[in-house]
Amino acid sequence: MKTVRVRDKDFRLFLTPQQIEGRVQELAKLLNQEYAGKRPILLPILNGAFLFAADLIRRLEVQPELQFIRVSSYGKSMQSSGKVELLVGLDIDIEDRHVLIVEDIVDTGLTFDYVKEYLLQKKAASVEIVSLLFKEANFKGKNLPRYVGYNIPPAFVVGYGLDYAQSGRELDGIYTVVEEA
Numbered sequence: 001m002k003t004v005r006v007r008d009k010d011f012r013l014f015l016t017p018q019q020i021e022g023r024v025q026e027l028a029k030l031l032n033q034e035y036a037g038k039r040p041i042l043l044p045i046l047n048g049a050f051l052f053a054a055d056l057i058r059r060l061e062v063q064p065e066l067q068f069i070r071v072s073s074y075g076k077s078m079q080s081s082g083k084v085e086l087l088v089g090l091d092i093d094i095e096d097r098h099v100l101i102v103e104d105i106v107d108t109g110l111t112f113d114y115v116k117e118y119l120l121q122k123k124a125a126s127v128e129i130v131s132l133l134f135k136e137a138n139f140k141g142k143n144l145p146r147y148v149g150y151n152i153p154p155a156f157v158v159g160y161g162l163d164y165a166q167s168g169r170e171l172d173g174i175y176t177v178v179e180e181a
């Protein structure tokens with residue numbers, strides 16, 4: 001099985017580019033049905049969601065608008081810290097609009113809770129999330145992600161936008177850390 005080294009750790013291939021592409025296609029098909037006629041605002045959360053969002057939007061046929069926001073969870077290296085802060089917010093009016101957050105991963109779910117609350121305060125008509133990955137075992141949020149690509153075990157993953165200490169985002173597959181014996 002293919003392995004890569006990112007900084008000081010080895011990672012093993014977990015989802016191939018072909019698998020990801022197939023799943024993105026399936027998610028887009030579902031979203032095309034769910035958001036037909038709604039012209040949703042697609043809202044990727046930087047940085048990790050950039051690749052998934054780029055692949056997803058090219059398959060959407062619902063005339064989405066695109067806006068990015070950036071949040072930060074402090075003190076995060078390989079684990080979620082639980083503290084979320086808005087770094088770059090919205091510069092458009094979202095009142096009565098359907099907003100679809102795009103994430104690479106929902107882990108504890110605290111980022112999603114925070115962003116959803118922020119969007120509802122701005123009077124969005126609906127707020128849902130499409131996340132390529134979901135670590136259900138780590139979840140402690142209030143809002144379950146509605147559209148999920150893969151439910152994955154809690155091991156650390158990198159690639160396809162996801163980083164390990166800011167490295168590895170460029171990998172076209174998703175890799176899981178090889179635990180040292």
Ligand code: PRP
Pocket residue numbers: 045046047048049071072073076080103104105106107108109110111112162163
């Ligand atoms: C990741 C991911 C989500 C968040 C999910 O971002 O992109 O935004 O963590 O974690 P949670 O469900 O535990 O809140 P990260 O903070 O690593 O920043 P990045 O996207 O810039 O890599």
